[in-house]
Amino acid sequence: MADSAQVPALVYLVTGGCGFLGEHIVRMLLEWEPRLRELRVFDLHLSSWLEELKTGPVQVTAIQGDVTQAHEVAAAMAGSHVVIHTAGLVDVFGKASPETIHKVNVQGTQNVIDACVQTGTRLLVYTSSMEVVGPNVKGHPFYRGNEDTPYEAIHRHPYPCSKALAEQLVLEANGRKVNGGLPLVTCALRPTGIYGEGHQVMRDFYHQGLRFGGRLFRAIPASVEHGRVYVGNVAWMHILVARELEQRAALMGGQVYFCYDKSPYKSYEDFNMEFLSPCGLRLIGTHPLLPYWLLVLLAALNALLQWLLRPLVLYTPLLNPYTLAVANTTFTVSTNKAQRHFGYKPLFSWEESRARTIHWVQAMEGSAW
Numbered sequence: 001m002a003d004s005a006q007v008p009a010l011v012y013l014v015t016g017g018c019g020f021l022g023e024h025i026v027r028m029l030l031e032w033e034p035r036l037r038e039l040r041v042f043d044l045h046l047s048s049w050l051e052e053l054k055t056g057p058v059q060v061t062a063i064q065g066d067v068t069q070a071h072e073v074a075a076a077m078a079g080s081h082v083v084i085h086t087a088g089l090v091d092v093f094g095k096a097s098p099e100t101i102h103k104v105n106v107q108g109t110q111n112v113i114d115a116c117v118q119t120g121t122r123l124l125v126y127t128s129s130m131e132v133v134g135p136n137v138k139g140h141p142f143y144r145g146n147e148d149t150p151y152e153a154i155h156r157h158p159y160p161c162s163k164a165l166a167e168q169l170v171l172e173a174n175g176r177k178v179n180g181g182l183p184l185v186t187c188a189l190r191p192t193g194i195y196g197e198g199h200q201v202m203r204d205f206y207h208q209g210l211r212f213g214g215r216l217f218r219a220i221p222a223s224v225e226h227g228r229v230y231v232g233n234v235a236w237m238h239i240l241v242a243r244e245l246e247q248r249a250a251l252m253g254g255q256v257y258f259c260y261d262k263s264p265y266k267s268y269e270d271f272n273m274e275f276l277s278p279c280g281l282r283l284i285g286t287h288p289l290l291p292y293w294l295l296v297l298l299a300a301l302n303a304l305l306q307w308l309l310r311p312l313v314l315y316t317p318l319l320n321p322y323t324l325a326v327a328n329t330t331f332t333v334s335t336n337k338a339q340r341h342f343g344y345k346p347l348f349s350w351e352e353s354r355a356r357t358i359h360w361v362q363a364m365e366g367s368a369w
């Protein structure tokens with residue numbers, strides 16, 4: 001008789017399963033979760049690669065749906081044991097309105113919680129974000145902090161506001177009785193800047209460099225440290241939390257964990273060059289080429305242009321007042337809470353994470369390789 005821990009009996013639901021992080025979670029669940037009987041992938045936009053996953057022993061159910069529609073979430077949730085909720089609008093470039101960001105990220109998360117209660121799904125893992133903490137609007141650095149480091153979390157931008165509200169809903173829902181009378185167990189994971197195969201911002205930087213003859217121009221001082229974490233290790237932490245949450249409910253329920261690995265502390269731009277330099281790009285300047293006040297002016301001009309052009313075209317440059325402020329503020333984590341609470345260790349070393357990401361950039365369409 002197989003160990004019950006190995007019997008494929010569980011139904012997992014992954015919201016946002018076709019996204020950058022979601023795809024890695026979906027693929028790694030199929031590889032690393034032996035208890036999986038059915039994997040439901042819920043997303044507003046289903047991807048074609050899902051079809052190739054339907055030939056394995058685990059039933060993969062693709063569900064096109066909208067987390068803002070409570071009935072669609074409940075229908076997808078019914079009968080599932082675990083929900084990993086990654087669906088969200090990750091928008092700091094002004095692509096969506098503040099109202100839409102709130103509707104998807106906050107109301108959508110409330111719909112997921114309500115569906116757990118309604119259908120009896122007891123385990124909820126939420127993908128939160130470092131930005132629930134900071135950087136704050138005062139530009140205070142968060143230097144190698146942990147989950148208990150005091151920090152004045154003050155947000156005005158719609159995206160971090162929505163992530164903070166959603167995380168609060170998830171943590172407050174821990175212990176609520178679900179259909180059947182047992183308690184809901186929730187947990188929130190806070191990735192810092194995720195990188196790896198499929199990262200759209202990295203793709204944008206690469207194409208920007210190709211447009212400028214293989215050159216990128218330094219805008220941020222090298223001394224500004226930014227925490228980054230490989231997407232495979234973020235996915236792995238989600239899988240471990242989902243696996244351990246029921247047995248360790250008293251310890252892990254209602255807790256938050258930063259996602260971390262051995263990726264080096266560097267400025268955002270220098271870190272990106274770990275992958276873009278081997279692909280032929282150069283970062284020009286050992287110091288920012290433009291004074292900060294001029295960058296602030298250019299960012300403000302971009303914001304004005306976005307507002308003026310909105311009736312005609314969506315203008316969403318990388319540089320805006322918010323992205324400049326975040327890029328220019330040190331935010332790094334140093335913690336082992338996930339290891340202490342559920343035995344997390346990065347599945348991918350820094351060297352592996354770097355090699356995989358470089359390989360992805362090199363294989364990108366239009367690559368200089």
Ligand SMILES: NC(=O)c1ccc[n+]([C@@H]2O[C@H](COP(=O)([O-])OP(=O)(O)OC[C@H]3O[C@@H](n4cnc5c(N)ncnc54)[C@H](O)[C@@H]3O)[C@@H](O)[C@H]2O)c1
Pocket residue numbers: 015016017018019020021022042043044045065066067068085086087088089090104108127128129130163190191192193194195
């Ligand atoms: N990318 C990062 O650096 C990072 C860092 C920390 C936290 N996060 C969080 O991780 C999660 C995933 O982020 P990502 O980078 O993979 O983004 P992504 O945009 O690649 O993926 C989000 C997915 O959610 C889906 N989605 C959006 N609105 C939806 C809706 N109304 N209903 C159903 N599905 C919807 C999208 O179609 C997409 O597939 C988000 O919650 C984000 O806040 C991301």
Ligand SMILES: CC(C)[C@@H](O)CC[C@@H](C)[C@H]1CC[C@H]2[C@@H]3[C@H](O)C=C4C[C@@H](O)CC[C@]4(C)[C@H]3CC[C@]12C
Pocket residue numbers: 090092128129130131192193194201219220268269318319322323324326327
């Ligand atoms: C144009 C320059 C100033 C350039 O350096 C701007 C970089 C900027 C686009 C990125 C710098 C920091 C990034 C954010 C950070 O990694 C963490 C995030 C949290 C996550 O939940 C969503 C993505 C993001 C907001 C990420 C977005 C891009 C940056 C702002």
